Amino acid sequence: MSSNYDVIDLENINQNPYCNHGPTILFKNKDKLFYACSACRDHKLCNFYLKYEEGKKISQEKYDFWLDQFKSTLIPIEDQNKKRKEIINSKNKRYCHNCNEFILNSESLKKHSDHFVLEKITDEMLKKPLQNILNPIEKNSSNAQFVFDDQTNLFIQNHIKKFEYDSVLCIGTPSIFENLIDSNINLMLLDIDDRFMMFYDENRYQKFNMFNNYFFYDKKKYELFLAKAKNLLVIIDPPYGGMVKLISNTINTIMKDKEDGNFSSPMGIRKNFPQALKIFYYD
Ligand SMILES: [Zn+2]
Numbered sequence: 001m002s003s004n005y006d007v008i009d010l011e012n013i014n015q016n017p018y019c020n021h022g023p024t025i026l027f028k029n030k031d032k033l034f035y036a037c038s039a040c041r042d043h044k045l046c047n048f049y050l051k052y053e054e055g056k057k058i059s060q061e062k063y064d065f066w067l068d069q070f071k072s073t074l075i076p077i078e079d080q081n082k083k084r085k086e087i088i089n090s091k092n093k094r095y096c097h098n099c100n101e102f103i104l105n106s107e108s109l110k111k112h113s114d115h116f117v118l119e120k121i122t123d124e125m126l127k128k129p130l131q132n133i134l135n136p137i138e139k140n141s142s143n144a145q146f147v148f149d150d151q152t153n154l155f156i157q158n159h160i161k162k163f164e165y166d167s168v169l170c171i172g173t174p175s176i177f178e179n180l181i182d183s184n185i186n187l188m189l190l191d192i193d194d195r196f197m198m199f200y201d202e203n204r205y206q207k208f209n210m211f212n213n214y215f216f217y218d219k220k221k222y223e224l225f226l227a228k229a230k231n232l233l234v235i236i237d238p239p240y241g242g243m244v245k246l247i248s249n250t251i252n253t254i255m256k257d258k259e260d261g262n263f264s265s266p267m268g269i270r271k272n273f274p275q276a277l278k279i280f281y282y283d
């Protein structure tokens with residue numbers, strides 16, 4: 001989206017019609033108002049478009065249709081958990097890059113015979129999938145993934161030590177998350193790429209769209225994570241061209257979530273707010 005576009009009514013975002021990326025955004029371009037995907041600039045990836053008509057309510061039927069369509073794209077969390085356990089327990093782990101799935105027995109290997117299959121995956125490799133297994137998503141898509149260099153990772157590690165952060169929330173920064181995974185800090189990844197569900201449970205990873213501030217599943221684990229955080233660092237990497245207004249809305253909501261979360265925590269934490277929450281931008 002170019003800067004000619006403005007976004008409207010972000011407070012009521014959950015009442016907007018849904019595309020496969022959660023609630024759409026009401027955009028304004030000159031005198032035109034329309035609902036479109038929050039995450040995809042490329043219409044080939046998501047072509048949701050609905051003209052906004054003043055005073056005309058979207059019918060419940062249509063709204064439910066879009067919502068059902070969205071829900072049908074979600075893999076039930078129980079199935080994901082089961083799958084992840086199977087992956088962990090399997091002695092012979094392979095990963096097909098063409099199908100983006102694990103192959104856990106030689107029987108199912110046949111249907112991937114012409115595909116690029118990564119063999120001999122160890123438990124250690126599973127801890128850092130972006131480094132060891134997955135291909136990063138390319139730049140021109142809705143979810144360009146950037147692998148940060150060693151220098152940036154070292155800088156972040158030093159920064160965490162220097163300011164004694166006990167918690168780090170990585171938003172759209174899986175490579176930074178992976179580099180911190182062996183540390184003993186309270187750590188969570190929010191990212192729209194649900195391939196990470198094959199590797200991490202809900203305490204570690206939540207499927208999240210940073211543009212419409214949308215959690216695809218129950219966000220309880222995220223709230224628990226925030227409640228535990230005494231000194232929180234949020235690292236966010238908005239994809240190039242991401243609308244600043246949408247990202248700042250997301251960050252403001254996280255800050256509010258943190259503040260609310262502190263009501264049930266010891267008073268000392270609340271006093272540190274907002275100094276307790278430091279935001280980093282990388283773009
Ligand atoms: Zn979409």
Ligand SMILES: [Zn+2]
Pocket residue numbers: 096097098099100111112115
């Ligand atoms: Zn395959």
